[in-house]
Amino acid sequence: MSLTPKSKRRLQRILPFGIIWCLIGFFVLFIQEAATSHQNLNPNVVITLTPKVLAFAIISVTLIGLLVGAVEILWLGKLFNNKSFYKKIFYKLSTYSFFLIITIIIVYPIAASIELGVPPSNEKVLNKLSNFLISIDFLSTMISIAVSLFVSLFYSEISYNVGDAVLMNFFTGKYHKPIQEKRIFLFCDMKSSTTIAEHLGHIEYFKMLKAYYADFTNAIINHSGAVYQYVGDEIIISWKYEEGIKNNNWINCFLTMKQDLHKKADWYKDNFGLEPTFKSGFHLGEVTTGEIGTLKKEIIFTGDVLNTTARIQGLCNSHNVDILISEELIKELKPKHGFKVKSMGITELKGKEEKMELFTIARSN
Known part of the structure; x- marks a missing residue:
């Protein structure tokens, strides 16, 4: 067991x-x-x-x-x-x-x-x-x-x-020398965050943001994800390739995050007068992982996959969807039954020479 x-x-x-x-x-x-x-x-x-x-x-x-x-x-x-x-x-x-x-x-x-x-x-x-x-x-x-x-x-x-994984990696020295590894990334951005911040004010917006991130916790833990960074109203979640594709953890994490946030819709409306929603971009690829910094050490990822994932997420509004996934990652969806996969066509990403086919996905009823 x-x-x-x-x-x-x-x-x-x-x-x-x-x-x-x-x-x-x-x-x-x-x-x-x-x-x-x-x-x-x-x-x-x-x-x-x-x-x-x-x-x-x-x-x-x-x-x-x-x-x-x-x-x-x-x-x-x-x-x-x-x-x-x-x-x-x-x-x-x-x-x-x-x-x-x-x-x-x-x-x-x-x-x-x-x-x-x-x-x-x-x-x-x-x-x-x-x-x-x-x-x-x-x-x-x-x-x-x-x-x-x-x-x-x-x-x-x-x-x-x-973070447990980060602290353990510092102790073991796993990333003292940079290494290459294959990872899946999820860039998750709150919709209309600027408008919400202006409406609520800085203090109330921060309280809402704290609750918003906390509501993602169980979904991330239960699907073997790791928080890489919080960047304002954006959270970046990462999986090692093997952990991410196992049981379709990467997509199930997103769907559970969405579901858990929706369950608390009434609570958000009662406390902040609105229900926060988010848009997401997924991609996978090779990154270089290692320790960096002198005054403050961090374990960071570098590689084209991060920029590409950010670009993919940025296209959600123009395609009017909550989630966009690269062709490379959608191929890893196994089994595909239980999901509705829809192609959004071949798209040119900002700052990228090669075009990429993007997909959106939902759970089948």
Whole structure:
């Protein structure tokens, strides 16, 4: 059973929490053992690090990290979504700290029982737990947990702001040297945006634009798309070739975006007095992908395909359609049943010598 794109994305965002907690936990244990020359100087409080205890500790820390990640991605992150960066970190640290104290009270007796070879409810284990809770070692443990929390939450916030794929590519250095790859691009532009901005005013227009982009989120995630850029009222979405053509993700993304936006038509009319709509252009081709910038690094695409896609989208109004697709991409539509494909004729694109046949598409009833 294969995971949905949305589930894959959630899993990709949760896994770094487990990795971060595992690495920091291992580092803290290593430092403690090095500082004490592998001798337990306070056996009434500190658990001796036997191979079994070490294995249990690493597994427990990793699982706790994954649990924190799941809570963060699936619930708590959304709860504080509208707070400032520092307020988010403060509120989350406070919330998780309470949860982790409870976790320590549960995990510590199990580790002590492994060390002592007795059940967790044994009096020796309970005495050791009570000694631990009033010791400096408990404070040290809480500090190391706070560091793990801060690092993992900081990573989560940075990845949320720059994008998971972009951050991972920076870490792995995938695009440190430019590479060529085949990609599908969607240029999606709001209709009559200038008139709407003049009518609403800058603040209300920005609020509408924020909601408008947010309503595209599920469609993009569920169809394996990635936001390349927001340019004013225009959003550029990209797919690696294989991901884009799989299950016709590229066209299904557009149709779902259109459907999701239409579902909220009444909400937009109630809040802004209008229903936003958009026009789109699709094309595919080779791009060069790589890191660029000194003061601010970005991963960018360069290639004729981007200019061509922009030109295609710009012709939507003259053809009186919401979507135009290049001939190269329409050939990748498989299977074609379930869609109505209509040729708009061979068109000359601005600044291009070669003419191109364009198509529009709709879902069959």
